[in-house]
Amino acid sequence: MSKTEFPPSIKSRPVYGELEARSGSGHLMIADAEGAEAILDLAKSTDEDFWAKAHIIYIPKKTGTKYSSQLEELGAGQFYAGPSYEASQSRIRRALQDCHMGTQVYLTGTESLMGQAMAEATAAGIPHTAIQTEHRGSTARRMQCVHCKGITEDVTTDPFECSHCGLSLFVRDHYSRRLAAFQGVRVDAEDPGNIPEKVELFK
C-alpha cells in the first residue's frame, strides 16, 4: 500500500512527510504494519554503514509475517518485532533513554503508531519538527472520547460508539499531540437520539 494523501484540514491535524536517510549517530525506526514498506523504500538509498547504527522496532499487526523477514534482512544493529504498541512501549522508552543527541527518529505506519511514538520521542527531548514521519497503511483513527476520556483504537466509521461509555461520537480532525488521538464529540448532544447513519470514512 502506498502513501496516503490526506485532504487539507485544520492546523491541529498532523501532516506527514516521506522518510529520508539523514546523517546521525544512530537511527531509531518505529513502524507498524505497512510502515515496513516505507523502511524498505528508504533502504534503497542508504549507505552501507547506515544499518549497523539502526534500531528497528516493528509491530506487524494484521500483516503478520509479510514484511518481517525483509526488514530483518536489512541488517539493522537491533531488530525487534512486537505483538502490539503497548507491548513495544517499554522497549521504545528504553531505546530513547539510551540514545544520544544526533540520533535520527523515523516513524512510519498508522497515525496511531506515529502519534504515540512521537509523544514518547518528544517527551524524551527531541523537537517534534526533527522527527520524520511517513503514513502508510490503514487510515483508521485513534480517538479520544472528550466526555469519558476513554481511547478507542482503529475507528473506521463516523460516527462511532465510544468503546468505554457507549456514546455515539462525531470524528473530528481536532488532534491532541499529547494524547496522540483525534477528538470524538457526542454527535447527538443537541438532539438526543438523533444519530446520523454511520459512514465508513477510514479503512
Added chain:
Amino acid sequence: MSAGTAKLNVTVAEVKPINDLVTRFKFVRTGGGSLPTFSGGAHTVVEMQDGDITRLNAYSLMSNPADRGAYTISVRRDDQGRGGSKFMHTQVKEGMEMVISNPVNLFSLDLRAKKHLMLAGGIGITPFMAQMHQLSMMGGHFELHYSVRTASLGTYAKELTEHYPGRVHVYHDDQKEAIDLKTLLANQPLGTHVYVCGPKGMINWVHGTAEEMGWPREAVHSEEFLAPASGKPFEVKCAVSNKIVQVGEHQSLLEALEAAGIDAPYLCRGGACGQCETNVIGYDGKFLHYDHWLTDEQKAGGKHIMPCVSRFEGKTLVLDR
C-alpha cells in the same frame, strides 16, 4: 526617540577592571527603585554621549536576573572598534548618569531542554553568567565549556569554576587546550540544547559540526552581535520623511538615519533581531549585507536592508523611511 524599547535612566554604581581588556559596569536606577526583571541571555543597549556622536552598543546582562537592584555588564575593550567600548573604558565613571534600554532577549534558554550545554568564547561568557544564575535557581541541568586565550584573560573563569564546581570546564588557547566538540556533542543525552556565544568562527564551527552530527536545528542556539562595518560613505534618499541622508565612513546607516532625526526602529543594532528591516524602494548599485537576519534570497532580491549593520555602494538608494 521612540524607536527601540523603552529607556531606563540609570546611574553607574561601580566600574571595576577585571583584567587587561575587560571592565565591569554596574547600573542602578537613578533616583532609586527596582529595574525590570529579565531572563538569562538578555542584553541592554547602552547610550553613550561621545561628543557630538550618540553611540548605542548592545551588551549582555550578566547579573542574576532575579536581582532587580542592579544590572551588570562586562565590556571588552576593542581598540580597533568604532569607539563604543573605548568610551565605556575611558569615559564612564562611577556616579555618572546614563540611559540604557529595557532588556531584550534574543538568546534565551529553551526551557524545554533537559540539559543546557553552553559553549563560550572570550567575552561571549557574559550571557551565560545570567543564564547560569537562572538555571541554578531553577535546579536546571547545565554544563559550561569556556574557551579563553590565557588564564589572565579568562574573564570570570576562576569565579565560575569555584562557584559551579564540576560544571565549568575552561580551555586555555596558550596551553593548546581546545574544546573537543565532536566528542562533546556525541555524548549528550537526548533533550540537550547547545548554546554558543563567541567569535563568528566558533559559532559557525558549532552550527556546522552539530548539523553534521544530526543535531536538530532547534536544539542549537547562538548569539553574535556584529559591530557595524565601516565602508565607503554613501547617500540615501528617505521617501517617507523626504530627506537625503549622508552615511559617513564609520557610521552605520541606522546611525545616520537617527542623526537626521528619522525615527527608525531597532532592537539589537547587531544584525540579529530583524527589528530594523527596511524596505528598499529603488536602487542603483550594490548592497553590502552583513546581517544574520535576511535570507540569501532576500539579500539577492534588493528589496530589503538591515540598516544597523549593512551598507550600500553605488549611485542611488531610496528607502521606505
